Amino acid sequence: DQQVKQNSPSLSVQEGRISILNCDYTNSMFDYFLWYKKYPAEGPTFLISISSIKDKNEDGRFTVFLNKSAKHLSLHIVPSQPGDSAVYFCAVPYGGATNKLIFGTGTLLAVQP
């Protein structure tokens, strides 16, 4: 049973445009959400997080939005750059600890120059 779902396996956008990556979750008790980015032949790296007490968190070009009623979060990248091309995973803590995570299946973002 997939508790964290990323229904778009891939996304292609033009450089300079906005990239929107989506994630849905099933358990309304989840109260903290993270995004990780993974380049080929490298491990995932932490990108941005959001607590359920907020509906938006921003860090430079990256913004995460949380819609608790819809159990949905999205990652916006503006403007998109070719170096953003990677697999993006959303994740939730497993048992409340943010160093034990349940990951979604990932979305491969390709930013075209």
Next chain:
Amino acid sequence: ETGVTQSPTHLIKTRGQQVTLRCSSQSGHNTVSWYQQALGQGPQFIFQYYREEENGRGNFPPRFSGLQFPNYSSELNVNALELDDSALYLCASSATTGRNEKLFFGSGTQLSVL
């Protein structure tokens, strides 16, 4: 500061064999977690070690076992390998087991079971 390192980077084994994967945690980190990433999937939590004790386990059978050493490095052992064990195995370290700790991942070991 040394990051998380894993060895080997690639490994080919035969069904039924046993394998040991190794991980050195980032300097100053006492917690190590292991994840399995099958093709097209996200990483799945196998287990975590904190100060040499297992501190949580995901939905993996007992033939997946681990160790953490006094220097906080870790091993993942898999016995009786099955074809479905073919995956990227990721090790991640963190400073504690606390609520706001972030994971720092190694580049992984790609295991192929034939």
